[in-house]
Amino acid sequence: MTAILSMEGVRLSFARGRGARKQVLDNLTFAVERGETFGFLGPSGAGKTTTIKLLTRQLAKDAGRIRLFGRPLENAGDADYDRIGILSDTSALYERLSIEDNLVLYARLRGVSQAGIPGLLERVGLLSDRKVLVKNCSKGMRQRAALLAALIHSPELLFLDEPTSGLDPAARVEVHRMLAELKEAGTTVFLTTHDMAEAEEVCDRVGILNEGRLVACGAPLELRLEHARNRLTVVTRTRGTIVTTKDAAAAPLLAELLAAGECLSVHSDEPNLEEIFLELTGREF
Ligand SMILES: Nc1ncnc2c1ncn2[C@@H]1O[C@H](COP(=O)(O)OP(=O)(O)OP(=O)(O)O)[C@@H](O)[C@H]1O
Numbered sequence: 001m002t003a004i005l006s007m008e009g010v011r012l013s014f015a016r017g018r019g020a021r022k023q024v025l026d027n028l029t030f031a032v033e034r035g036e037t038f039g040f041l042g043p044s045g046a047g048k049t050t051t052i053k054l055l056t057r058q059l060a061k062d063a064g065r066i067r068l069f070g071r072p073l074e075n076a077g078d079a080d081y082d083r084i085g086i087l088s089d090t091s092a093l094y095e096r097l098s099i100e101d102n103l104v105l106y107a108r109l110r111g112v113s114q115a116g117i118p119g120l121l122e123r124v125g126l127l128s129d130r131k132v133l134v135k136n137c138s139k140g141m142r143q144r145a146a147l148l149a150a151l152i153h154s155p156e157l158l159f160l161d162e163p164t165s166g167l168d169p170a171a172r173v174e175v176h177r178m179l180a181e182l183k184e185a186g187t188t189v190f191l192t193t194h195d196m197a198e199a200e201e202v203c204d205r206v207g208i209l210n211e212g213r214l215v216a217c218g219a220p221l222e223l224r225l226e227h228a229r230n231r232l233t234v235v236t237r238t239r240g241t242i243v244t245t246k247d248a249a250a251a252p253l254l255a256e257l258l259a260a261g262e263c264l265s266v267h268s269d270e271p272n273l274e275e276i277f278l279e280l281t282g283r284e285f
């Protein structure tokens with residue numbers, strides 16, 4: 001596997017007045033493989049948007065190495081810009097234009113055909129609202145329109161900063177479906193979200209950022225197993241609920257229960273991503 005982007009020992013601080021500086025990213029190291037959907041998670045203020053800004057050259061690092069498409073980011077040019085799409089955390093849409101006119105504008109800016117626009121609008125349920133001015137759109141409509149603007153040129157690599165924030169459940173499902181289609185087409189997606197269930201559902205791997213440091217990185221299931229408690233809960237036919245361990249020490253008891261036909265259910269309790277997140281960050285999100 002080849003990394004489509006990577007960071008190694010990246011540091012970034014912001015001036016905080018009176019000569020003081022706030023360390024926002026501290027020794028950040030991770031890589032995203034081509035074709036994967038990578039979720040960047042972390043509490044508010046952890047540095048997720050800042051990381052996207054570094055990767056898209058809207059900010060410059062203090063130290064470390066960043067590579068994009070196999071080359072140092074410093075060497076990236078206009079051609080590389082055409083290969084990426086960005087949905088930022090602030091709206092990139094023109095308020096006085098309709099949804100459709102915004103997309104026409106983005107298609108022109110990106111130098112691609114406008115022919116695909118109706119199909120894209122249809123996919124996120126915006127076709128009948130295409131003439132609505134962005135200033136009159138709901139948050140969910142804006143978010144979906146901005147997502148289409150980000151992917152209008154079929155980029156290889158998409159940065160999506162909270163793509164489902166403000167969406168109702170139906171629109172959220174629509175975006176998840178779109179993410180699945182993008183993955184199918186081989187697009188690499190780097191996304192941030194505060195929704196752990198979403199991350200677990202759509203991401204191949206996630207990184208959990210806390211106060212500028214990566215505190216976990218891996219496939220959701222891998223992280224769940226890594227953080228699993230050594231506990232097994234057995235509901236028995238006549239002996240109630242028995243809590244035991246998952247290791248060899250429990251083998252005689254389990255063998256006996258199984259032989260006696262006592263086991264109604266056996267559960268190991270891996271924490272979900274949300275519990276892991278709370279454990280690692282000690283915070284709500
Ligand atoms: N231009 C800037 N100047 C000074 N400080 C900044 C700047 N941009 C971000 N910060 C600070 O950097 C930290 C990380 O911000 P960032 O926007 O990356 O967080 P985030 O993880 O995206 O949070 P959220 O989940 O709320 O979007 C915050 O403490 C923020 O105040």
Ligand SMILES: [Mg+2]
Binds near residue numbers: 048049089
């Ligand atoms: Mg952010």
